[in-house]
Amino acid sequence: MxxxxxxxxxxxxxxxxxxxxxxxxxxxxxxxxxxxxxxxRRTTIARYSQPRGDIVVGDEPVTGSKDTHEQLAYERTYRHGPLYAPVTGYASQTYGTTLLENAEDSVLSGTASVLAPLPLWDDLTRDRQPGGDVVTTVRDAVQRAGYEGLAGRRGAVAALDPATGAVLALVSSPSYDPERLSGTGSSVTGAWAELNGAASQPMLNRAVRQTYPPGSTFKIVTAAAALGTGVVSDPDAATDTPSPYVLPGTSTTLPDEARGCEKASLAEAIRVSCNTVMAHLGVEVGLKDLVRTAEKFGFNEDDLTIPFRVARSNVDTDMSDDQLAQSSIGQFDTTATPLQMAMVAAAVANDGELRRPHLVDRITDHDGDTVRRQGSDSYRRAMEPETARQVQRMMVDVVENGTGTNAAIDGVRVGGKTGTAQHGVGNTGTPYAWFISWAQDPDSGRPAVAVAVVVEDASADRADISGGGSAAPIARAVMEAALAEPG
Incomplete structure (x- = not known):
């Protein structure tokens, strides 16, 4: 038994x-x-059972949460939604998350390990902490200056602190209110269909996700390459460039919109924006060295995040000499995001050192204690300090005596470069107006801000002036806001 x-x-x-x-x-x-x-459904219900952490600009949250008293209780709200949509993105119960709402979702939803009281606490308890806050580097006045400057026109503004890489503004216009997508139901699906079907593409983040031909603003990269490789040793010396210039290996002539470009010096070519000189210098630099210089500025980078992904800015690595000539003036297949061109201006202003761009300053828990801080990291050395100082001098001349006088600020050292980018079949589209710039208060030992502005629907009588007329005043307003509200 x-x-x-x-x-x-x-x-x-x-x-x-x-x-x-x-x-x-x-x-x-x-x-x-x-x-x-x-x-x-348990995970989804738990996700919306508590308020979401906030995205903060300065000392003020630009997001919030409201209790709907439904099964998915807390719904996202946005203060000044269209102004900050290119920064926050949306957090939708129907369509998920984008931009900062996506990149920092674990913090905002309370599941990030840095929010737990002890290591592995949440893994062991299967618990969820109160949502943490994401404090951005954006400055409200700088963001508003760019947004109001575009005034609903299609375009974008990106502004950086050259000394730290902090993103001071990301503006995309026209914009949208992300709160329209927050919840569920027919109103949300209707808003989604409307926004995605709009010809103006308000949900496209033009500052970091749209690339444009940079036009003459790319001449700053070409100038850095010409000086850095020794093709030009004296920027004030005459070159042997004819005007018009016959593209190598073709019978196609490249004209100049500006006067006095024949045999013009590099400095003069930047001041009045000579296509012929810069195209000729690009060919003399050669494909390998021009591409290498562009990549030092961040071109051809596939993995740049700020923390959300930035679209790749492109310079072709396999071109004939005539294509290289066109690329050297920001045409052919050369494309760039506004953030990329702000990085170009920032590297020049910061004596050739490019700091890694970042949008998040720190992460705080529900009690306001900092649990993670984003440091300032070096990203690339774009050029040697002496080269950078030579390019600085040429960009200052653009603003004081050249095509960028609309960006001048009394008592402030400002450098800039205008640009007009042709596009469309046979260049039939309205040219994009560009302006890149930086500003340094004479009382400060470091540059305060670097800016890139692109306006898609600009109009002008001649190339390179549209950048000075349409985009430069916006850049000036952004720089003035940054100088008035120092970090």
Whole structure:
């Protein structure tokens, strides 16, 4: 009899071990798959059961949460939604998250490990902390200056602190109110269809996700390459460039919109924006060295994040000499985001050192204690300090005596470069107006701000003047705001 009891007990023990093993398999090894199963509503309900952390500009949150008293309780709200949409993105119960709402979702939703009281606490308890806050580097006055300057026109503004890489403004116009997408129901799906169907593409983040031909603003990169490789040793010396210039290997002539470009010096070519000189110098620099210089500024980078992804700015690595000539003046297949061109201006202003652009200053927990801080990191050395100082002098001349006088600020050292980018079939589209610039208060030992502005629907009588007429005044307003509100 005892023998049968022992066998029964052993069998029960075996069943118990099997039960525990299965429970462990489900709770440990299959937990993530079950949590992420679309049929599992518990995770979604838990996600919206508490207020979401906020995205902060300065000392003020630009987001919030409201209790809807429904199953998905808390819904995202936005203060000044269209102004900050290129920074925040949206957090939608229907369509997910984008931009900062996506990149810092674990912090905002309370699942980030840095918010837990102890290491691995949330993994062990399967708990969710109150949402943390994401404090940005954006300055309200600088953001507003760019937004109001565009005034609803299609275009973008990006502004950086050259000394730290902090993003001071990301503006995209026209914009949209992300709160329209926050909840569920027909109003949200209707808003989604309307916004995605709009010809003006208000949900496109033109500052970081749209690339444009940079036009003559790219001549700053070409100038840095010409000086850095020794093709030009004296920027004030005459060149041997004819005007018009016949593109190598073709019978196509490249004209100049500006006067006095024949045999003009590099400095004069930048001041009045001579296409011929810069195209000729680009060919003399050569494909390899021009591409290498552009990549030092951040071109051809696939993995740049701020923390959300920035679209790749492109300079082709395989071109004929005539294509290289066109690329050297920001045409052919050369494209750039406004943020990329702000990085070009920032590198020049910061004596050739390009700091890594970043949008987040720090992460705080629900009690306001800092749990993570973003430092200032070096990204690339774009050029040697002496080269940078030569380019600075030429950009200052553009603003004081050249095509960029509309960006001048009394008592402030300002450098800039205008640009007009042709596009469309046969260049039939309205040219994009560009202006890149930087400003340094004479009382400061470091540059205050670097800016890039692009206006898609600009109009002008001649190339390179539209950048000075349409984009430069916006850049000036952004620089004035940054100088008036120092970090």
């Amino acid at each position: 005892i023998r049968y009891i022992r066998r029964a007990a052993a069998f029960c023990l075996l069943l118990l071990v099997a039960l525990l093993a299965n429970a462990a398999r489900v709770q440990v090894f299959e937990a993530d798959a079950l949590d992420n199963n679309p049929a599992n």
